[in-house]
Amino acid sequence: MNKIILSITAFLFSFILKAQLTSAAPYCTPVYPSPSTYNMLQDFKIGGVVIQNFGSMGAYGNATTTFKYYNTNTLPTLAIGTGYSFTVDFFNVNDIEPIYFAVWIDFNNNNAFETSEIVMQNSNTTNVALPTMGGAVTPVTKTITIPTTATTGVTRMRIMRASNDSNPYSAYSSTYSLTSCSSTNLNAFGCMYDFNVTIGPSLANPNFDKEIYNVYPNPVTNNLFINSTISNAATISNVQIYNQLGQEVMVSDVKFGNSINVSELSNGTYFAKINIENEVIGTIKFIKN
The missing domain is CATH 2.60.40 (Immunoglobulin-like)
Structure with missing residues (x-):
């Protein structure tokens, strides 16, 4: 799978310093012999x-x-x-x-x-x-x-x-x-x-038949469509959209021919998990710009 460099502006994980553990157990606890240490x-x-x-x-x-x-x-x-x-x-x-x-x-x-x-x-x-x-x-x-x-x-x-x-x-x-x-x-x-x-787990599903299900346009600016190339494809229950940190940013009930409005998402790479009868059957990557 191609390497993906994250570009995330919608979410900020900034943690305030708190009293933290000084023991790493069950890992080894690294402590230097002298007190001559400081934050670098x-x-x-x-x-x-x-x-x-x-x-x-x-x-x-x-x-x-x-x-x-x-x-x-x-x-x-x-x-x-x-x-x-x-x-x-x-x-x-x-x-x-x-x-x-x-x-x-x-x-x-x-x-x-x-x-x-x-x-x-x-x-x-x-x-x-x-x-x-x-x-x-x-x-x-x-x-x-x-x-x-x-x-x-x-x-x-x-x-x-x-x-x-x-x-x-x-x-x-x-x-x-x-x-x-x-x-x-x-x-x-x-x-x-x-x-x-x-x-x-991997965001990609190598067994997913991308010839049956696809998303368009890709890249997308406003409305994302999920389509099936065959007439008897199973009905989609919902679509979960995740960012590259694995965070769920949207869930949408969508039918073939209908669209998901993704205009509020920040620009970047996302993954659409397609659910059939509440079971994930595949994931498709798309780009929002």
């Missing part, structure tokens, strides 16, 4: 949607919490086989520079973050420091496709920005990868955040 991440986005604003940058040397589990914030449903644009915005710290970052998603839901589950990091996203001492801040964006082997249901995502665990003061290496758990180096430092994320 400005925010995290999926598409244009702010998932978490982490607040202001912390001060180096403060005894702040090295880890937070945002257990009350659930990320939007990510469908298997679909591509999503992930963006991490950094602060330009002016002291000892932690130049590595990584994002993991526990796709197999085994309560561990494995190397194969790193979806963003320096070595596969951008091969430069992030950013250099007091330098310009450059958001890092990558399209992540949810693998077909992922286990559906609620799992965990971890975001980390930190120094080299082995030698925090060593020169930058484009091949170095952070580990997802605690550092044993007394001088290492960083910040780490966990989120719940739901992996959903």
Whole structure:
């Protein structure tokens, strides 16, 4: 399935910082040996949607919490086989520079973050420091496709920005990868955040006969029609329309030859789930412009 980069303006997931868990159980809880840690991440986005604003940058040397589990914030449903644009915005710290970052998603839901589950990091996203001492801040964006082997249901995502665990003061290496758990180096430092994320079933249905059911016009501006190419096709019960975050934005009872008014939807890609006798028989992608 082609990768899809989200462009969402109608919905804004902006969460206010709250008292969060400092234990990641049943996952490993990453805690650095020294209290010299602070917030180095400005925010995290999926598409244009702010998932978490982490607040202001912390001060180096403060005894702040090295880890937070945002257990009350659930990320939007990510469908298997679909591509999503992930963006991490950094602060330009002016002291000892932690130049590595990584994002993991526990796709197999085994309560561990494995190397194969790193979806963003320096070595596969951008091969430069992030950013250099007091330098310009450059958001890092990558399209992540949810693998077909992922286990559906609620799992965990971890975001980390930190120094080299082995030698925090060593020169930058484009091949170095952070580990997802605690550092044993007394001088290492960083910040780490966990989120719940739901992996959903594929939005596409490879067994759906698109020669029988189709939508038009596509792209659509105002009225979307659902048509059948055969005279004895089963009657549609209703059509559910979802955005790329898996959120239901509309339900319509529609008959062949009638239309669904989608003019109020924001421009972007949507999925129309067609129900026959209250059972989903297929999904058709369409573009609203």
